[in-house]
Amino acid sequence: MSKTTPTTLLPLTPPVFHILLALADQERHGYGIMQDVADQTNGALQLGPGTLYGCLKRMLAARLVEESDERPDPNLDDQRRRYYRMTALGRRTVREEAQRLAGAVTAAKSKRLFAGSKPTAV
Amino acid sequence: MNPTLERWFCRIYLMLIYTYPRPFRVRFGGEMQQVFRDRCRHVSRITGGWPVLSLALRTAADWLSTTFRERLAATNWSDVWRAARRDTSRGFIAEWSLTIVTFLFFTTTMVQAYVIPTPSMEGNLRVGDHLLVDRVAYADPGPFRGVLPYHDVARGDIVVFLYPEDIRTTYVKRVIGIPGDRLHLSGKQVIRNGRALIEPYTRHVNGDHDPYRDDFPTAPGFYTTPRGRDMFASSVRDGELVVPPGHLFVMGDNRENSADSRYWGFVPREYVMGKPLVVYWSYDAPTNELADWNAHHFLDLAQHFFSRTRWDRTLLVPHSRAAQEAGGAQ
Secondary structure, three states: OOOOOHHHHOOOOHHHHHHHHHHHHOOEEHHHHHHHHHHHOOOOOOOOHHHHHHHHHHHHHOOOEEEEOOOOOOOOOOOOOOEEEEOHHHHHHHHHHHHHHHHHHHHHHHOOOOOOOOOOOO | OOHHHHHHHHHHHHHHHOOOOHHHHHHHHHHHHHHHHHHHHHHHHOOOOOHHHHHHHHHHHHHHHHHHHHHHHHOOHHHHHHHHHOOOOHHHHHHHHHHHHHHHHHHHHHEEEEEOOOHHHOOOOOOOEEEEEEOOOOOOOHHHEOOEOOOOOOOOOEEEEEOOOOOOOEEEEEEEEOOOOEEEEEOOEEEEOOEEEEOOOOEOOOOOOOHHHHOOOOOOOOOOOHHHHHHHHHHEEOOEEEOOOOEEEEEOOEHHHOOOHHHHOOEEHHHEEEEEEEEEEEEOOOHHHHHOOOHHHHHHHHHHHHHHEOHHHOOEOOOOOOOEEEEEEO
16 A cells, blocks of 8 residues: 555445544544444444454555544543544545545436435434 | 453453454554453443343454454465475464464353253253353363462352263253262251251242152162262261262252252262353253254244244343351251
């Protein structure tokens, strides 16, 4: 993964995409990412520790995320936790992936796949 | 989740982490452990559904898929190719062996699945209860004493052991006497070391009186096996049974319907395999179909899985309970 333009990384696997989404608004530790991914998907995607850290390992290697030294809440927090944050490359990548998915949804709508059902706001 | 189960889960998960390739577990192992513990804590607050079962299944699936994935990713295939031609890459073999050995060790040594085939413990364990047996609890840790969890078998413990008459089968009973105990029964009442036991876990289904069974030990009877006769010959003193060193006296909780130490003698301590950890599935089926699987059982299972599974018994933790001793010598 020496090529570091977002397009070479697309399409992202669902776990990678949702991990990036989880990190889009704030830095999180492993369990925080896991919870946020479950919230985003209404519990449909529950990352196990192996999947989560396997993805983080590859995402660190591809420089989509990096480890953070900052601790959002040092008083409440366990010192051993490590926090992860999204890099600029990660942000560009997740944006392009989201656009790609939006395009796919538009295509699906044009085929009248959603006919009869009202689009629901999330 | 009950704290014992949580400790167990975390301990098992720590072992599973060891199957990941070394660089991966050095970098992420600690965090994975922490995340898993957080998950356990979270699950213990959920009500409804089967959160513990779901956590266990999800984690098992996650482990199986990712350990092999990471192991494959960490394997340098050109090394493997070289190793196949010249014997150089010890690391590759060692690392893969670790994964496979841990997997085998875990499934054969730490826990074992066991199904209750007879109603001898009815009231606490039912026919068709599928158990995981903790095989570490009573194993002599040898040089690791103090490091590994180890308890000696205590009175009142439910134990899974090799049936002394035929060590190919396993039995589950409750420990009534440990070495040195003097025991006898008087009208179904157990008298241990001169004190009557209050045993809330027992079940008495019929009121008939069988002197052999209910006033044990009297004299060897029709159902006494040769091993049982040896026990009568060597260990009965003044109408009481004295448990010899290194042996246990066990009885089923269903006292009138249990072939136990009264009939076939003591259980040697080294025959004890472990203690029931958790009932992971309880299915209402007749004894002979649980003992050996057949086509009929399979069909029955397919048709009645949901209706005959005793959902309320899923993830039940069978407890060992010590009997209280009533005062007053008898």
